[in-house]
Amino acid sequence: MSHRSSEHYIGACHCGAIRFEIETDFPELTMCDCSICKKKNALMVKVHETKFKLLQGQDSLTEYRFHTNTATHCFCKVCGIYTFHRKRVTPDHLGINVFCLEGFQADGIPIRQAVGAAMS
Structure with a gap:
């Protein structure tokens, strides 16, 4: 069950070279225990690729x-911030770093611990 109505959010890396827009109702946020997610310590929301739009910065993205x-x-080549990733198990979805979203507050949204380290 969703805790918010579906809304559009603008996201950006730290330097602003990468900007994107998502639409989501934030049914949950995810933390993952795989080796890269533990090190980047991101809190993510899963969105379908049709609910994501890269507004600027294709040339500033590195994979x-x-x-x-x-x-x-995906990371910014300029400032190094992790902005989003295309998911392995559901490749038509992106994991968005919610700390890149303008005006976002995580209060009241459940956080699910994903078990990525055990994936073969």
């Missing part, structure tokens, strides 16, 4: 892949 090389983790 990192590891293990099965399926998930694509």
